[in-house]
Amino acid sequence: xxxxxxxxxxxxxxxxxxxxxxxxxxxxAAHFSMAARLFDCVHLVAIVGRDFPPRYIDFxxxxxxxxxxxxxxxxxxxxxxxxxxxxxxxxxxxxxELGVLMTFRPTVSEGERxxxxxxxxxxxxxxxxxxxSHMHSPGLVALDSMNYWINNKPKQLLRLLRKVDIYVAxxxxxxxxxGESNLMRAxxxxxxxxxxxxxxxxxEHGVLFYSDKFILSLPAxxxxxxxxxxxxxxxxxxxxxxxxxxxxxxxxxxxxxxxAYGTIAASFNVEGFGMEKTSRLTLATLNRRLxxxxxxxxx
Amino acid sequence: xxxxxxxxxxxxxxxxxxxxxxxxxxxxAAHFSMAARLFDCVHLVAIVGRDFPPRYIDFxxxxxxxxxxxxxxxxxxxxxxxxxxxxxxxxxxxxxELGVLMTFRPTVSEGERxxxxxxxxxxxxxxxxxxxSHMHSPGLVALDSMNYWINNKPKQLLRLLRKVDIYVAxxxxxxxxxGESNLMRAxxxxxxxxxxxxxxxxxEHGVLFYSDKFILSLPAxxxxxxxxxxxxxxxxxxxxxxxxxxxxxxxxxxxxxxxAYGTIAASFNVEGFGMEKTSRLTLATLNRRLxxxxxxxxx
Numbered sequence: 001x002x003x004x005x006x007x008x009x010x011x012x013x014x015x016x017x018x019x020x021x022x023x024x025x026x027x028x029a030a031h032f033s034m035a036a037r038l039f040d041c042v043h044l045v046a047i048v049g050r051d052f053p054p055r056y057i058d059f060x061x062x063x064x065x066x067x068x069x070x071x072x073x074x075x076x077x078x079x080x081x082x083x084x085x086x087x088x089x090x091x092x093x094x095x096x097e098l099g100v101l102m103t104f105r106p107t108v109s110e111g112e113r114x115x116x117x118x119x120x121x122x123x124x125x126x127x128x129x130x131x132x133s134h135m136h137s138p139g140l141v142a143l144d145s146m147n148y149w150i151n152n153k154p155k156q157l158l159r160l161l162r163k164v165d166i167y168v169a170x171x172x173x174x175x176x177x178x179g180e181s182n183l184m185r186a187x188x189x190x191x192x193x194x195x196x197x198x199x200x201x202x203x204e205h206g207v208l209f210y211s212d213k214f215i216l217s218l219p220a221x222x223x224x225x226x227x228x229x230x231x232x233x234x235x236x237x238x239x240x241x242x243x244x245x246x247x248x249x250x251x252x253x254x255x256x257x258x259x260a261y262g263t264i265a266a267s268f269n270v271e272g273f274g275m276e277k278t279s280r281l282t283l284a285t286l287n288r289r290l291x292x293x294x295x296x297x298x299x
Numbered sequence: 300x301x302x303x304x305x306x307x308x309x310x311x312x313x314x315x316x317x318x319x320x321x322x323x324x325x326x327x328a329a330h331f332s333m334a335a336r337l338f339d340c341v342h343l344v345a346i347v348g349r350d351f352p353p354r355y356i357d358f359x360x361x362x363x364x365x366x367x368x369x370x371x372x373x374x375x376x377x378x379x380x381x382x383x384x385x386x387x388x389x390x391x392x393x394x395x396e397l398g399v400l401m402t403f404r405p406t407v408s409e410g411e412r413x414x415x416x417x418x419x420x421x422x423x424x425x426x427x428x429x430x431x432s433h434m435h436s437p438g439l440v441a442l443d444s445m446n447y448w449i450n451n452k453p454k455q456l457l458r459l460l461r462k463v464d465i466y467v468a469x470x471x472x473x474x475x476x477x478g479e480s481n482l483m484r485a486x487x488x489x490x491x492x493x494x495x496x497x498x499x500x501x502x503e504h505g506v507l508f509y510s511d512k513f514i515l516s517l518p519a520x521x522x523x524x525x526x527x528x529x530x531x532x533x534x535x536x537x538x539x540x541x542x543x544x545x546x547x548x549x550x551x552x553x554x555x556x557x558x559a560y561g562t563i564a565a566s567f568n569v570e571g572f573g574m575e576k577t578s579r580l581t582l583a584t585l586n587r588r589l590x591x592x593x594x595x596x597x598x
Contacts, residue, residue, distance in 0.1 A: 205518075215521050217518040217596055296515050297516055
């Protein structure tokens with residue numbers, strides 16, 4: 001089985017107390033892919049501009065990520081610039097330049113339409129719905145979004161919610177979209193709005209997973225080396241979906257392990273700028289930390 | 300083995316979106332005892348005033364809590380009034396009347412001085428140190444405090460830190476006392492200041508436990524019924540210390556299970572006002588929820 005991810009490939013400029021990086025490879029689909037590739041073959045659907053460095057294309061390809069549906073268009077690549085201060089929990093967005101994203105119309109090759117595992121990473125919900133409508137037989141579909149779309153295209157997002165298996169949100173997004181401050185209630189409310197399962201990412205506080213059959217909760221991996229949290233959520237999703245795609249089964253046991261893999265993948269992501277750490281990751285390294293994590297939380 | 304707890308017994312007036320209670324039985328030592336009694340014999344060291352309702356004395360005694368060192372003095376019982384709004388994560392203190400706490404000088408009976416398990420619940424650190432100095436052979440000593448003492452008696456608190464096994468703090472307190480925003484670093488720094496082990500309570504986000512030998516992390520029990528969180532931290536500590544006192548051993552395995560018992564005890568506490576839920580709790584009920592919790596977090 002393969003995984004198809006729709007999202008952004010971006011040039012990120014990030015400043016944290018540990019340094020600054022200019023126009024690093026970033027974006028939701030790129031971060032997702034870097035973790036998911038450890039488990040399965042990943043097809044990336046996104047758009048970049050003429051200014052996108054060819055070395056980043058080579059880099060993604062060298063990691064085994066399939067770029068058949070990565071469009072290279074005239075115009076500028078999507079750019080994000082942000083800064084983290086203090087405890088690095090909140091990003092201060094300095095600038096966002098949509099560039100080629102403005103004209104993006106995702107297309108997938110005929111062969112890719114048969115892929116069953118689909119991750120709709122954060123991007124305009126209309127593009128997410130457009131892509132999903134072109135897939136032949138979606139098996140496991142997960143959806144991520146952000147406050148911008150919750151505020152600006154809530155109808156489209158809620159319509160899409162009914163078509164996906166797992167809605168992935170951070171705590172703030174879950175609260176805003178559901179109107180509930182308690183996260184368990186927020187998860188239930190989002191279930192009521194149509195998502196079969198709800199995964200709430202709480203950053204340094206771990207994750208909460210809600211479905212009718214089981215509720216799961218995991219803390220984050222305890223780390224003191226937070227260098228740059230950009231992409232942690234997408235990296236989490238990559239580890240999570242990657243494992244589920246590999247085991248081809250959604251049960252309390254597999255979802256638990258998938259959440260743990262996502263947690264561990266994200267813990268590596270935050271320990272370096274951009275994909276510095278996740279791009280060097282192997283499944284063996286991931287498994288070693290998973291064993292440590294299991295010791296820390298199993299009682 | 301028994302447990303001795305020094306702290307407050309208070310009359311709490313609490314308002315939450317779910318209602319209001321006037322002059323309920325509360326206080327750090329009372330909440331702690333209500334959970335710890337499920338595991339071991341608890342001796343409560345505190346002071347109340349002439350206005351303290353005799354029915355509360357009967358109530359505590361009926362729960363098996365030993366009140367030989369509960370002083371009844373002239374003056375008014377310590378009173379706290381607070382309100383919780385929105386997501387109930389932060390208490391807004393409306394008034395604090397120290398009353399008899401101002402003149403409190405804890406004493407313990409000769410027999411109680413041999414108790415090995417000691418919990419110094421939140422109260423003036425000088426009183427905590429005074430009590431500890433009178434104990435014959437402390438075995439496992441845990442210390443809780445609050446921002447008020449961190450800000451007003453930091454020297455006394457830091458001196459006491461070197462004499463205890465476990466320093467229990469919430470995330471904000473750990474950050475303020477250590478000067479570190481990352482919680483793992485905060486825990487390490489507090490270890491460096493003398494506490495052998497550090498337990499950081501993160502409220503709805505669970506707990507982090509740090510020692511030289513092992514690091515543990517647990518999420519909170521996922522609940523949507525948060526009625527009144529007053530006393531959740533002390534209830535947590537009661538379940539935690541209670542279990543450790545009962546198994547008479549501090550290892551990664553026993554601390555993990557103790558953290559889980561603390562988590563579960565606290566989850567009952569927040570589901571009702573004051574001790575409505577914890578006072579009716581049995582070990583069997585606690586164990587049933589522990590099994591559910593284990594299913595939710597073990598992978």
